Amino acid sequence: MNAEIIGIGSELLLGQIANTNAQFISTRLADLGINVFYHTAVGDNSDRLKQVIEIAESRADLLIFTGGLGPTKDDLTKETIAETLNKKLVYNEEAMETIQAYYTKTGAPMSENNRKQALVLEGAEVLRNDNGMAPGMALTENNRTYMLFPGPPKELYPMFTNYAEPYLLSQMKQGDTIVSRVLRFFGIGESRLEADLEDLIDQQTNPTIAPLAGDWEVTLRLTAKSDSKAEAEKLIDETEEKIKKRVGKFLYGYDQTSLAKETFATLEKRNWTISSAESLTGGLFSQQITDLPGASSLFYGGVVCYSNEVKREIGVSNETLEAYGAVSEECAIELARSVRARYNTDVGISFTGVAGPDPSEGKEPGTVFVGVVSPLGEKVISLHLAGNRDAIRKRTAKHGLNTLLNLER
Amino acid sequence: MNAEIIGIGSELLLGQIANTNAQFISTRLADLGINVFYHTAVGDNSDRLKQVIEIAESRADLLIFTGGLGPTKDDLTKETIAETLNKKLVYNEEAMETIQAYYTKTGAPMSENNRKQALVLEGAEVLRNDNGMAPGMALTENNRTYMLFPGPPKELYPMFTNYAEPYLLSQMKQGDTIVSRVLRFFGIGESRLEADLEDLIDQQTNPTIAPLAGDWEVTLRLTAKSDSKAEAEKLIDETEEKIKKRVGKFLYGYDQTSLAKETFATLEKRNWTISSAESLTGGLFSQQITDLPGASSLFYGGVVCYSNEVKREIGVSNETLEAYGAVSEECAIELARSVRARYNTDVGISFTGVAGPDPSEGKEPGTVFVGVVSPLGEKVISLHLAGNRDAIRKRTAKHGLNTLLNLER
Structure with missing residues (x-):
């Protein structure tokens, strides 16, 4: 099976959004062993969409459409495909019920436009929308498969995984x-x-x-x-x-893991709690850890110690700040020790350095120290990172996670 | 002028990256008043690229190519376009010097492949690459303009803004x-x-x-x-x-502003400093503020108070935690007051609530309180947010920023 993914919507052509739907579907199809040879994006224009369908039919046998299934008159994907395939649009009961239930629940009045969302291509298998109103569709005609999906990723992604992939697998020939x-x-x-x-x-x-x-x-x-x-x-x-x-x-x-997830799993396995003191990263580290469900069991607390007063308040000594500065190995280790003691955790981690754009304490942007105090001992990583402010902050947080992953090295 | 943007690279079709280049170029062209009617993505395959060029020539008069200008044998954009237009590829002196300088600086040996990057379409205007080796190209033939750009965004974006836009403006007819x-x-x-x-x-x-x-x-x-x-x-x-x-x-x-930037500007104008106490957001708020250069002048510090022990340590009373719980208006305001006092700032902001997926203290995910204490008084916002853990955390941080923007309301 060779696929073409066709994104429909002027917002794509105006650059208001990136075509992340095409990216998502491509990764899924790659996993199924389906080749994707083309992505196309076209605006909300029936004539241009018709030409795009014609070209796609000449070079692909799986045509995947995203977007243009909404209630407004701009939304014309299924209408155009119906015309191309010479099919009628018919009301789908289940979709109609979903729409009605939504309006009953919110108490908002339902317009004729909303009824339009329950129309599907005659003969198509309906792909349920668990997160919105417009149903998806799948139709195989003359050895060619047409699949239609709503544009919003939060509707498309689960619909694709839960309903479209099983449909595709059922259509695929046995083989490799x-x-x-x-x-x-x-x-x-x-x-x-x-x-x-x-x-x-x-x-x-x-x-x-x-x-x-x-x-x-x-x-x-x-x-x-x-x-x-x-x-x-x-x-x-x-x-x-x-x-x-x-x-x-x-x-x-x-696969789909991340440094934060792996670090979390490692801490969990060791049964260690953690706290953080972040200067240049400003909360990036704690934000990544607490992004994971269940973080409260091991992440006790953190301090964002942006100013030197706050560093002192946590426990960095005046001597250290005067002799070595805030951007120093010494400050990093004192921060890690202090935050660990304050919150009584197994691990304390600290981040201090220069994110830029300007130097600080005569040190260049990218000069970074990460301190870790754990039951395995004390450790400071010294980094010289390239890139802009955003890159330096993000890379620093990743180095912190990576250090926790490799404490025994 | 009607444009088609053609992205070349199998990494697009495998979904390894999203076509953000097409998005970027689309926004730039929209600002210049150039219509973009199609985006196309195609793999590193000369035959398929040729067909894509043919189709684009039939429906656009500005063809913009991104990717496939690298040193490897997969990179065949300019070779294919040269064939289509019946043009030679010639060495460009300036590009050759850039490449040679790079290898001299790093001391790495230069291969024949790298010389290939200095080849450009005969007769094309060369668009300088200030951040990499492959130069861009612009060529107008038979009232049709062909522009070629390297794929890496950090090379493409500045090249487009600095060199391609002036070229396009020079080609455009006077008018609207x-x-x-x-x-x-x-x-x-x-x-x-x-x-x-x-x-x-x-x-x-x-x-x-x-x-x-x-x-x-x-x-x-x-x-x-x-x-x-x-x-x-x-x-x-x-x-x-x-x-x-x-x-x-x-x-x-x-335009390109954000809630964080506007909040930052408002605090700066009032000459106010700020500190934060974050429970469910885990550092998302402080991370967004400190993402902005110059944040150290007004953001003093923050606490990520994920556990109740840390909330107590900052200054939330046992009575409050026992009578109302951590997810309460009372806890929010005590957190904001305490962090403001600890770091001696003009404003203290706090975030407490249930991010999910599970309820906490019998309160449903999405139950959130944001507390603000400022020279204008005390304020607590109570929210009931829908969405998953990630959505609840991000929306909460945005509500915090928005509250700071509208303190007088």
């Missing part, structure tokens, strides 16, 4: 199984990782190895094709072993 | 001036805003009014066309006045 695994690395740059693995990346065809950098991390996606899932997994395991031998110490996790 | 202004709203939903402005949105053609919702805010983009910039601005001013009469109290800013 495709398995994909993402290895996540921190602390090594993309070019260095690629250089270390160059021969593997070039020679390896099953699984393939696709590197990608972003958010100051690097990932490798291994994708294997085989008769069975077990065999594909085995091929991936073997390649992963080869990769680990060379760059294993930078590997921190798999 | 287009001016666009974005009004930003918080505290009102998209449907409510649209309902309140329905007649204006429907009837208004110059300027047009385009609503968009995202990140729990709503924006309206007003776009006016006229002979002069002053006249276009006047048309926008008039429409803005009409909008303000109806929903002005939810308007917080214009």
